[in-house]
Amino acid sequence: MAAPDAEEVRLGGSALVTSSLGVGAWSWGDETLWGYRARHGPKDVAEAFLASVKAGVTLVDTAEVYGHGESERIVGWLARHAPRPVQVASKFALLPGRAGARALRPALQASLARLRLPRVDLYQLHWPDRSMATAGALADALAEVYKAGLVGAVGVSNHTASELREAHEALARRGVPLATQQVQYSLLHREPERDGVLHACRELGVTLLAYGPLCQGLLTGAYGPEHPPADFRAKDPRFTPEALAQTRGLVGLLREFGEAHGGRSPAQVALNWLLCQPGVVPLAGARTAVQARETAGALGWRLTPEAVERLDRWDGSR
């Protein structure tokens, strides 16, 4: 296997090589939460996709539940018409009423039909099944679609450290490498460092895909107590006027480091801090080409070790 380029990574022990930063497609087609069609539409997301791909961001993360399948339809069309190869990641959801692991293959086939692709590059369990012990059955189902060539690599999401270890072992017994674990991770959400997930990923050689790397826009500096978001985030405790006031110090620090690194934006510094964490690939949601270009501007440079260390140690006190 050839070594990845500077801004490329191999996902875990899989053969899948992709960009070290991915674009998240949750808001592409999601009308209920993200206001697709009302705030941004097909032209915006197509432009966001093209801007990402042209800037070297070729990993696109979607899921069968995003926009009730609309995100997969959009991503599939864009991937098929992309100016260069992209890597599509999607997810299987253990929805209530589904027949557990037996539902995985039909759900994947439905995803492939929406994507109109012969296979997905990365197929992930959106969340674990905590109601019954299905790790073995799920590993069987994932191994089956992997060996059938329907998916290029397999991953999990929202697993605890012990669930991650269990999934890794169950897949390894079937000869399948667990490529990724996708969890929320950002400067404002450091749980993976405390709950053992980051440690387990590194120990097992599993890539951590960091979702919400901008804390849903909080780390861009676009929101403050005077101008909170006017959508579903307004009810999120992280976006109350008090919480927004508390993040001013961090956004100020991101601005300071951005200026010291050649005029980077707070979003670019926040993403770059994640890029500086070994084994971590951030997945940033971008609704427009402007946001996608800004996101991609996190690539091609790195924060100094001193800046990384100061951000590591940020404790909310300034």
Ligand SMILES: NC(=O)c1ccc[n+]([C@@H]2O[C@H](COP(=O)([O-])OP(=O)(O)OC[C@H]3O[C@@H](n4cnc5c(N)ncnc54)[C@H](OP(=O)(O)O)[C@@H]3O)[C@@H](O)[C@H]2O)c1
């Ligand atoms: N596995 C899971 O359970 C799970 C859960 C959540 C997300 N994800 C994945 O992770 C991806 C990213 O997570 P996320 O979308 O929740 O959070 P995020 O990447 O932290 O935030 C994305 C939001 O930040 C704002 N933004 C992005 N770039 C910006 C820029 N340059 N300037 C100003 N604002 C900017 C946009 O919202 P506004 O413009 O509206 O502010 C955008 O929708 C998702 O698309 C999805 O693929 C997975």
